[in-house]
Amino acid sequence: SAVISQKPSRDICQRGTSLTIQCQVDSQVTMMFWYRQQPGQSLTLIATANQGSEATYESGFVIDKFPISRPNLTFSTLTVSNMSPEDSSIYLCSVLGQGTYNEQFFGPGTRLTVL
Amino acid sequence: ELKVEQNPLFLSMQEGKNYTIYCNYSTTSDRLYWYRQDPGKSLESLFVLLSNGAVKQEGRLMASLDTKARLSTLHITAAVHDLSATYFCADDRGSTLGRLYFGRGTQLTVWP
Numbered sequence: 263s264a265v266i267s268q269k270p271s272r273d274i275c276q277r278g279t280s281l282t283i284q285c286q287v288d289s290q291v292t293m294m295f296w297y298r299q300q301p302g303q304s305l306t307l308i309a310t311a312n313q314g315s316e317a318t319y320e321s322g323f324v325i326d327k328f329p330i331s332r333p334n335l336t337f338s339t340l341t342v343s344n345m346s347p348e349d350s351s352i353y354l355c356s357v358l359g360q361g362t363y364n365e366q367f368f369g370p371g372t373r374l375t376v377l
Numbered sequence: 378e379l380k381v382e383q384n385p386l387f388l389s390m391q392e393g394k395n396y397t398i399y400c401n402y403s404t405t406s407d408r409l410y411w412y413r414q415d416p417g418k419s420l421e422s423l424f425v426l427l428s429n430g431a432v433k434q435e436g437r438l439m440a441s442l443d444t445k446a447r448l449s450t451l452h453i454t455a456a457v458h459d460l461s462a463t464y465f466c467a468d469d470r471g472s473t474l475g476r477l478y479f480g481r482g483t484q485l486t487v488w489p
Contacts, residue, residue, distance in 0.1 A: 263422075293474075293475040295475065295476065295477075303481070304465060304479045304480060304481045304482050305420070305465070305467075305477075305479045306479075307476055307477065307478065310474070310475065310476060320476075354419060354420070356420075358475040359422075363408055363425065363427060363469070363473065364408065364410070364425075364469040364472075364473065364474075364475050364476070364477060365410065365422055365425045366410075366422070366475065366477060367422065368419045368420040368421075369419060370418075370419045371419050
């Protein structure tokens with residue numbers, strides 16, 4: 263499976279600011295995804311990061327709040343804009359595996375706290 | 378509303394005991410995924426079940442899928458402390474586009 267890294271691993275931010283999270287994969291992958299895991303909760307898919315085109319967002323998530331870039335097949339960024347305490351979560355990127363259907367492999371996550 | 382429901386959400390069991398975690402999903406997908414998350418860690422893929430009747434086993438864990446009942450089970454045999462973690466099932470809603478939709482997770486604690 264691919265080796266996935268995320269930066270930063272954690273951050274504490276002030277309300278109203280923005281944070282960009284980076285996701286780097288050690289091999290080229292076709293599909294990358296961004297998830298949010300709120301404290302004590304499950305994972306919610308934010309969007310599919312498409313290489314060379316706009317991200318595809320899930321219901322309840324919009325580009326203005328969570329702009330995503332995917333400049334190549336090994337890298338993506340997620341920005342959390344105009345943050346509020348409700349954005350405090352773990353943000354995880356994942357990639358689609360080369361083998362079995364939709365099996366995904368997850369990065370270590372970015373733990374974000376908004377004050 | 379499309380749902381993935383797990384039960385129980387919390388499970389505390391003694392070492393050596395057996396138990397089953399249930400995952401009900403509401404789509405017509407033939408595929409179901411199980412993941413494990415240790416505290417403060419990311420998710421680890423455990424099983425991918427690709428068709429009705431699929432059964433997969435790894436150590437003390439066995440997962441099965443009944444697409445007609447839209448039910449997957451994760452059976453724990455002779456639990457050990459190292460199995461303490463949160464277990465998530467996920468559904469792809471029948472799509473091959475890679476998107477996964479997760480249940481709320483079952484937090485398993487195994488005590489001596």
